[in-house]
Amino acid sequence: MKKIAVIGGGIIGITLANYLDTAKYDITLFDDGNNQATKASAGIISPWLSKRRNKRWYRLAKDGAAFLQKLVIDMNLSNDIYAKNGTIILRKEALESLATLAEQRKKDAPEIGEIKQLSAQETADKLPLLTPQESLYISGGARLDGLGYLEHMKKLAVQKQINFISEKATLKKEDSYWQISTPKQQISADYVILTAGPSCKTLLEPLGYEVDLRPQKGQLVVFKTTQTQSKQWPVAMLDNEADLIPANNGQIIVGSTHEDEAQWDIQPTNAAFEQLTANSKDFLQSSEKLLKNSFEYRVGTRAYTSDFAPFFGSLVDDPSLLVASGLGSSGLTTGPYIGYLLANYFNEGNWPAEDYQKPLSNYIQKISS
Ligand SMILES: Cc1cc2nc3c(=O)[nH]c(=O)nc-3n(C[C@H](O)[C@H](O)[C@H](O)COP(=O)(O)OP(=O)(O)OC[C@H]3O[C@@H](n4cnc5c(N)ncnc54)[C@H](O)[C@@H]3O)c2cc1C
Known part of the structure; x- marks a missing residue:
């Protein structure tokens, strides 16, 4: 039996x-x-409704969002992990043009569901945290609990007898096979798949590859409230640098920062709290009330390429080495689908016919042996 080592247990690796x-x-x-x-x-x-012009990225993100319906069934995801409660979009610009764009995109993406311009009162009725204001509602919008997803998928993987090693790995090629080492152990593998976020760069550089990837710090604030209905409410995408995500157990998440200079730093900062609460203040019924609740920070590191597009596949000079990274700020949407496509490649030998990305050599190049 051939051995596969997957390095990185985020949303791509675990899927x-x-x-x-x-x-x-x-x-x-x-x-x-x-x-x-x-x-x-x-x-x-x-x-x-993203304003990004990258058509390949849009195809991948649209198909990734559609794939989640299959994922929910295949992996038996509960409503606590994936909830399709809709999205409310608040914009200062005319909502009509946004609604027209949604109708156009729905032709190719029926998952968008119902598209409706809401009156101020209808908006506040759908998400009582918001001040009454007109909005656009799309019923296909959803929320995925990243941590809940990982915990659930890890349980399934254990049942499937997948081996887990909770240590930092490094890799080396020995003749025709890979040697993967951690502080405590060493295993060999026929194939290695790197799904290590921005650390794919750190793993590939010692092997002589130049990699177009950079880390970006992201912070969000999770308010712990007694709003028991929160898990049924839609997500609200606010008209600036903040979004409001009602979640399980009364959690109200305000996110997220995009901090390029901070790179790998994962210390929470007051500045992030100030920025996120200031940006969301005008949209909330009573932001003072929300601020009275206890809160915690969540901090993580996104992986970006210089054209903000993800990449995945096998390296031209060594097909036994595969990489997937650069998912940026939409990796919950594209990551599960990328994981599935890579698995399909191994299971069935199928590679998607759709044009989802530039050639991998745009992002990874061999510069020395
Ligand atoms: C604050 C924040 C908010 C976000 N919000 C959204 C959102 O609302 N919607 C959305 O679609 N996306 C969102 N994203 C983006 C999304 O979370 C990411 O794009 C996606 O989770 C990346 O998944 P991944 O599997 O590529 O990497 P990761 O989840 O980063 O997983 C990589 C894993 O590899 C491990 N690893 C690295 N190096 C090694 C090594 N040498 N040995 C062993 N393990 C290693 C790491 O520990 C990590 O667990 C957000 C990101 C952040 C930070």
């Missing part, structure tokens, strides 16, 4: 491990749990 065929492969997943983006994420699944 991939669960879809790989254990009758064909002996699978080991390494994860050191450091700086992980998935468990820190806000949870918004709503890519359809």
Whole structure:
């Protein structure tokens, strides 16, 4: 039986491990749990009205959002982990043009669901935390609890007899096989799949590759309230640098910062709290009330490429080495699908015909042996 080592147990790695065929492969997943983006994420699944012009990215994000319906069934995800409660979009610009864009995109993405312009009162009725104001509602918008997802998928993977090693891994090629080492152990593998977020760069550089990836710090604030209905409320995308994500157990999440200079730093900061609460203040019924609740920070590290697009696949000079990273701020939407596509490649030999990305050589190049 061929051995596969997956390095990185975030949303790509854990989804991939669960879809790989254990009758064909002996699978080991390494994860050191450091700086992980998935468990820190806000949870918004709503890519359809993005202003990004990158068509490949949009195709991937749209198909990724559609794939989540299959994932829910295949992996038996509960409503606490994936909740399709809709998205409310608040914009200062005319909502009509946004509604027209949504209708256009729905032709290719029926998952958008119902598209409705809400009156001020209807908006506040759907999400009572908001001040009454007109908005656009799309019923297909969803929330994915990153941490809950990882915990659930890890349980499934254990049932499938996937080996877990909770340590930092390094890798080396020995003739025709890979040697993966941690402080406590060493295993060999026929294939290695790197799903280590921005650390893919750190893992590949010693092997002579130049990698277009950079880390970006993201923080969000989680208010602990007694709003028992919160898990049924839609997500609100506010018209500036903050979003409001009602979650399980009365949690109200305000996210997220995008801090390029802070890179790998994962210390929470007062400045992030000030920025996020100031940006959301004008949209909330009574932000003072929210601020009276206790809160905690979540901090993680996103991976970005210089064109903000993800990449995944096998390296041209060594097909036994595969990489997937650069998911940026939409990785909950694209990550599970990428994990599934990689698993399909191993299980069935299928590679998607759709044009989802530039060639991998745009992001990874061999510069020395
Ligand atoms: C604050 C914040 C909010 C976000 N909100 C959203 C959102 O609302 N919607 C959305 O779609 N996306 C969101 N994202 C983005 C999304 O979370 C990420 O794009 C996605 O989770 C990345 O998944 P990944 O599997 O590539 O990497 P990660 O989740 O970062 O996982 C990589 C794993 O690899 C491990 N690792 C690294 N190096 C090694 C090594 N040498 N050995 C062993 N293990 C290693 C790390 O410990 C980590 O656990 C958000 C991100 C942040 C930070």
